[in-house]
Amino acid sequence: MPAVVRVELLTRPGCHLCDDARAVVRRVAEQTGVGWQERSVDEDAVLLAEYSELVPVVLVDGRRHAYWTVDADRLRAALTGPRRGPTWLRR
Template sequence: MHHITLLGRPGCHLCEDAREVIARVADELGVTWEEIDIDSSGELRDKYGEMIPVTLVDGVQHDFWRVSEDRLRAALA
């Protein structure tokens, strides 16, 4: 079973867009997902600070800045 992680931060408009796409796709496909604030970890902030939102599928970076619904669905198929 797949798992999606959204790395972002509060107040990020691109993160809000990504959250909507991820929630919709995850719900339709029965996939679990979580959201992590990159500011909760210095390591995450240093690695992804200018790339948010970042989408991980099964712990592997899948997208950043924008989430393509088609690409996400393909990765989860």
Template sequence: MSSRTPPPPLPDARVVVLVRQGCHLCDDALTIIEPVCRDAHASWQTVDVDSDPDLRARYTDHVPVTFVDGVQHALWFVDAERLAAALA
């Protein structure tokens, strides 16, 4: 996996997820990310790739992309156990 850096996250967001409206893989990823982050007491945020031309050009249809602490963690699919371990 690449270590591309996402757009600047909120200061306290450990997990940043690049998403797109109408993306079923994004919806699936968020159903995993939300409870894992809640259980780990880790902040998270989503960023719509279509809200920024540079993001749209960089990630095109490669969403969702999940970053943990500024490092790319997952592309398309999120494994709950792996995410929990990264947040431990």
């Protein structure tokens, strides 16, 4: 059974920071057994408008976790700690 995708990496072609972020996300996802996917902001007008100046961007469970650089320990903690639901469910 494939791992549930919890991490989304938003990138742009030719972005050297994206290459670095991809390596960190791939490694942490493999260590934690979490699925991940990569999307180019250039292929989605909404993503492009929101994130074009921030790539690479890491979303965890649909929430912005990091941009420009990815800290492996912080990402690992976010994936192994308690999951946070949508903000509208919090009190």
